Amino acid sequence: MGVGIVLIVVGVLGFIPGITTQYSSLAFFGPASTAMFLGLFQVSMLLNIVQLAIGATGWTMSRNAMGARNFLMGFGLLYIVLSVYGLMVGVGSAANFLSLNATGAWALLALGVAMIGAGWLLARHLADDAKTR
Numbered sequence: 419m420g421v422g423i424v425l426i427v428v429g430v431l432g433f434i435p436g437i438t439t440q441y442s443s444l445a446f447f448g449p450a451s452t453a454m455f456l457g458l459f460q461v462s463m464l465l466n467i468v469q470l471a472i473g474a475t476g477w478t479m480s481r482n483a484m485g486a487r488n489f490l491m492g493f494g495l496l497y498i499v500l501s502v503y504g505l506m507v508g509v510g511s512a513a514n515f516l517s518l519n520a521t522g523a524w525a526l527l528a529l530g531v532a533m534i535g536a537g538w539l540l541a542r543h544l545a546d547d548a549k550t551r
Contacts, residue, residue, distance in 0.1 A: 421490065421533060422476025429470030432461045449510050451517040459525060460509070462517035472496075487540045494533030501527035 435441035438453050444463060445451035451462035472493055479485035504518035504526070518526070 419477055419480035419486070421536075422473045422478075422480060425469050425473030425476060427473075428455075429466045429468075429473055431455070432466035432469065433463075445517070447515050447517065449512065449514045449517060453517075459522040460517050460519035461522075465516045465518070468516065483540065483544055487537050487544065490533045490537030490540065494530045494535075494537060497526045497530030497533065501525075501530060 431437045432455050433444075438444065438455050438461060439457045440453045442453075443451060444453035444461070447462045447464040451460065453461050455461045476486075476489045476493065479489040500516065500518070501523045504514065504516065504523035505520065507513040509519050
């Protein structure tokens with residue numbers, strides 16, 4: 419649930435001028451969006467909306483342990499795939515539809531690895547609980 423809430427907050431903050439610098443250049447998608455969340459991470463409206471949707475999904479799926487585990491593992495993998503994609507296509511490429519810069523791609527990679535790690539730990543906890551029943 420915590421990861422979902424953090425992602426919702428990040429998605430909302432991405433739409434707030436001041437927290438997102440160069441806000442006037444915030445485009446819906448693509449490399450033309452040069453707005454910077456916290457002055458570090460290139461963002462677009464689409465990326466903010468994706469963060470909101472993933473956060474809401476995480477909040478919803480966290481109602482039970484298996485749902486939380488599946489959210490962490492599944493969306494952790496998605497973040498890793500998106501980060502590798504972002505690093506491969508480059509910042510200025512038209513294929514950079516989410517407007518990821520290198521810092522953002524590396525942050526998504528770290529977040530994805532952390533989410534998979536948390537999901538794996540949760541899966542081990544679920545397995546231990548099943549053995550004691």
